[in-house]
Amino acid sequence: GAVVSQHPSRVICKSGTSVKIECRSLDFQATTMFWYRQFPKQSLMLMATSNEGSKATYEQGVEKDKFLINHASLTLSTLTVTSAHPEDSSFYICSASTQGEGRSDEQYFGPGTRLTVT
Amino acid sequence: SQKIEQNSEALNIQEGKTATLTCNYTNYSPAYLQWYRQDPGRGPVFLLLIRENEKEKRKERLKVTFDTTLKQSLFHITASQPADSATYLCAFNQAGTALIFGKGTTLSVSS
Numbered sequence: 001g002a003v004v005s006q007h008p009s010r011v012i013c014k015s016g017t018s019v020k021i022e023c024r025s026l027d028f029q030a031t032t033m034f035w036y037r038q039f040p041k042q043s044l045m046l047m048a049t050s051n052e053g054s055k056a057t058y059e060q061g062v063e064k065d066k067f068l069i070n071h072a073s074l075t076l077s078t079l080t081v082t083s084a085h086p087e088d089s090s091f092y093i094c095s096a097s098t099q100g101e102g103r104s105d106e107q108y109f110g111p112g113t114r115l116t117v118t
Numbered sequence: 119s120q121k122i123e124q125n126s127e128a129l130n131i132q133e134g135k136t137a138t139l140t141c142n143y144t145n146y147s148p149a150y151l152q153w154y155r156q157d158p159g160r161g162p163v164f165l166l167l168i169r170e171n172e173k174e175k176r177k178e179r180l181k182v183t184f185d186t187t188l189k190q191s192l193f194h195i196t197a198s199q200p201a202d203s204a205t206y207l208c209a210f211n212q213a214g215t216a217l218i219f220g221k222g223t224t225l226s227v228s229s
Contacts, residue, residue, distance in 0.1 A: 004161075034216045034217070036216075042221070043207065043222060044207070046216045046217075046218075049216055091159075095217070097214075106152070106164050107164065107217060109154070109163070111161045112159070114159070
């Protein structure tokens with residue numbers, strides 16, 4: 001199947017600092033990528049939909065100024081957690097669709113990034 | 119609002135038996151229903167996708183059914199093995215939209 005990578009896999013940062021997470025589709029082009037967050041023993045919750053070349057669409061309750069998303073190319077989307085606080089500690093996962101032109105069939109997920117804010 | 123439920127948080131079975139996981143949805147008519155496997159500390163791994171006009175899909179020891187009348191999908195693992203132990207997530211969406219996930223069922227297969 002298609003491969004999606006995320007970097008870093010783990011990051012520990014101090015409260016108030018910013019952290020950037022990269023999501024790459026390695027063997028296909030993804031016009032749409034999605035960012036999810038997963039708290040312990042919870043399901044994945046969609047944060048935002050990232051479309052190449054346009055502004056991301058955020059879910060209700062997700063602050064766009066705090067979680068900056070940039071989808072600069074068809075293989076790379078980045079999520080920056082600005083002024084991170086301990087409550088932002090979570091498992092962040094991206095996914096990318098193998099279909100272009102706004103269609104999504106199978107979605108492939110990155111391995112996730114464990115963010116810990118101290 | 120759209121809702122997706124997986125009927126069991128945990129399922130314990132013996133090796134060699136068939137595991138059956140259930141996923142129900144309400145207030146939605148998905149175009150696709152997908153099943154994923156997630157191991158602790160890892161991202162979900164795609165297993166199977168079934169479209170609204172399909173009744174059943176198979177892949178090796180896996181089988182998924184999709185009943186749009188009952189608003190339900192069943193996920194079967196035949197001849198289960200300890201290596202199948204993981205959390206299984208169902209999710210649905212329309213074309214071009216993000217997935218809406220259930221909370222998952224943690225399957226434990228004992229030898």
